[in-house]
Amino acid sequence: MHVFGLLGNPVGHSLSPPMHEAAYDALDLEARYVTFEPENDRATLERALEGADALGIAGLNVTIPFKQDVCAIVDADPLATRIGAVNTVDFSGEQPTGHNTDAIGAIRALRDHDVTLEGATAVVVGAGGAGRAIAFGLADEGARVTIANRTVSKATALADAVPGATGGGLESLPEVLAEADLLVNATSVGMESDETPVPADALHGDLAVMDAVYRPLETRLLRDAAAVGATTVDGAWMLLYQGVEALERWTGRDAPVDVMNDALRARL
Ligand code: ATR
Structure with missing residues (x-):
């Protein structure tokens, strides 16, 4: 046994x-x-x-x-x-x-949905434990990573550690997302209430959007993403x-x- x-x-x-x-x-x-x-x-x-x-x-x-x-x-x-x-x-x-299987777990979840990572421009929202794992994982796969976090100092500190990454505050999201291929929510926003850390009008149909939140599975972020025709990957993956x-x-x-x-x- x-x-x-x-x-x-x-x-x-x-x-x-x-x-x-x-x-x-x-x-x-x-x-x-x-x-x-x-x-x-x-x-x-x-x-x-x-x-x-x-x-x-x-x-x-x-x-x-x-x-x-x-x-x-x-x-x-x-x-x-x-x-x-x-x-x-x-x-x-x-x-x-x-x-740490959180990093490779995120990568396999994205690969499972045919999301291209090499050379992709990826935005990670959140610089806590989940954000750190996902940012390192994406950089190792050859993505260019931008980290956006409520507390800007945590985003810049993480960006300094992740090869090729840049960091900023949440207000930078509309600008960085306009050029992005991939968005990952690694904050806890969306778990307790029907909120999203990303303004809906910053999303577009060429994005793949993954949410680390899995309770609920259908977060507001993923609903907003689906509404503009983005590929969505829920947190259970x-x-x-x-x-x-x-x-x-x-x-x-x-x-x-x-x-x-x-x-x-x-x-x-
Ligand atoms: P985990 O291990 O799940 O990543 P964590 O380390 O506590 O948990 O990190 C939580 C993340 O969610 C952080 O990036 C946090 O932002 P701060 O670094 O500014 O605290 C983010 N977060 C939590 N509540 C938030 C909110 N209401 N708005 C924006 N970001 C939030």
């Missing part, structure tokens, strides 16, 4: 357990995916990771508020180190290793592919993507 899990606080409403367990069934893997909610302090987190390793837990996903701290505790790979956050820990080696990448790393098997997608969407 393999045990995988999610470390976060809170994790009660996570969709990862049903998504991963649907995959284990399809792959005939004897495994469970369990959620863990340790207290949010560094010493407890270190003990939790040591304990997981000692107990033979095969892999852990990591979510808010632990991604940054876990990056500093485990042996993080180069991409996770650049992003400064780990969302996947692999216990199969001598030492636990840390990885990113959630799906970060899980697909984690599962493939842990098990060495090809993930049953359709099964995981169905399990996820049945609950959204």
